[in-house]
Amino acid sequence: MSTRKLQAGIRSRTPLHEGFLKVYRYVFDVERHRGHSVQLTWELMERGHAVAVLGHDPNRDEVVLVNEFRPGVLVAGDHPFRDNLVAGAIDDGESPIDAAVREMEEEAGLTLHEPRLIHPGAYVSSGGTSERITLVYGRVDTSGGGGIYGVSTEREETLSVILPAQTYISRVRKGEITDLKTLVAGYWFAEHHASGNFDV
Numbered sequence: 001m002s003t004r005k006l007q008a009g010i011r012s013r014t015p016l017h018e019g020f021l022k023v024y025r026y027v028f029d030v031e032r033h034r035g036h037s038v039q040l041t042w043e044l045m046e047r048g049h050a051v052a053v054l055g056h057d058p059n060r061d062e063v064v065l066v067n068e069f070r071p072g073v074l075v076a077g078d079h080p081f082r083d084n085l086v087a088g089a090i091d092d093g094e095s096p097i098d099a100a101v102r103e104m105e106e107e108a109g110l111t112l113h114e115p116r117l118i119h120p121g122a123y124v125s126s127g128g129t130s131e132r133i134t135l136v137y138g139r140v141d142t143s144g145g146g147g148i149y150g151v152s153t154e155r156e157e158t159l160s161v162i163l164p165a166q167t168y169i170s171r172v173r174k175g176e177i178t179d180l181k182t183l184v185a186g187y188w189f190a191e192h193h194a195s196g197n198f199d200v
Contacts, residue, residue, distance in 0.1 A: 006031040011039065022046045045129040049121065051099040052087040052133050052181040054189060055112060055140040056198070061165045062142045063189070065182065066107050066158040068150075073178075083161050083171075084179040087133070096121075100136035108160040109149050112138040118188050124180070133181050135188070137198060165193055 011027040028040045055064035065083040074080035088103040090096055097115050104112040115138035124131045142162045150156035163171075171177050172186030192198045 006033065016043065020047070045131075047089070047129070047131055049090050049132045049134070050087055051090055051096045051103065052085040052135050052185065053100040053104050053112065053115075054085055054118065054135070054137045054185045055104055055108065055110060055142075056137065056165070056189070057140055057142040058198070060142055062145075062162050063165055063168045064104075064108050064110060064140055064142060064145060065161040065163060065168070066149075067161050068156070068158045070179075078178070082179060083163075083177070083182070085182045085185055086158075087181065090134070096134040096136060100134075100138065104138070104140065106151055107149050107156075107158040108140075108145065109147055110140040110142070110145060110160075112136075112140060114139050118185060122181075122184070135181065135185050137185075137189075165189070169193065 008028055008030045011029050014025040015022070016025055017023040023043060023045050026042050026044060028042060029037055030040050031037050056062070057064075064086065066086055067081055067083050070080050070082050070084070073082060086103050086107045088099065088107070090099040094102075096117065100115050101112045104110050115136050118135035118137050121132040121134045123129075124133060145162045146160050148157060148159050150158045168186060169190045172183055172190065177183050177186055
């Protein structure tokens with residue numbers, strides 16, 4: 001089998017909706033594995049890229065999640081108030097690390113120390129959106145944690161949820177965490193928690 005890298009390109013891009021979420025109809029020229037090329041029409045959502053933050057207090061061995069309304073979960077037929085990682089959009093010109101520090105303050109009222117990348121960016125659902133989420137780990141002091149936060153101008157309301165590390169790991173392993181970024185970070189955390197080494 002050939003190891004040649006297949007090619008694809010954008011032929012056209014037509015806006016369908018440009019609000020908080022932007023939806024475009026693309027026409028792509030795509031090489032096929034069988035050796036020919038086709039034109040494919042595809043509708044994609046664009047909203048930029050995001051960061052998700054795993055805040056951990058190693059002294060108290062606790063992690064920080066936030067509970068908030070998730071509309072997609074309600075539409076899918078599940079209870080829409082979920083415990084997820086602190087997360088948000090990366091603003092233009094902002095680094096993922098800077099975004100992680102800002103989001104931890106906005107959504108949980110905590111200062112993120114020694115932030116580091118867990119993963120430089122994974123696609124959420126690459127057949128339907130261009131969004132990529134960077135995962136960041138950092139240390140926080142949960143002794144003053146808890147409370148309700150969020151950016152009011154964005155109609156955001158987040159309840160800070162402080163969990164023992166083992167409770168978070170258990171909820172991940174039992175499938176009680178259904179948010180993918182929170183799940184992926186949880187498996188990373190479980191591995192590093194077992195070794196006691198959080199250096200990346």
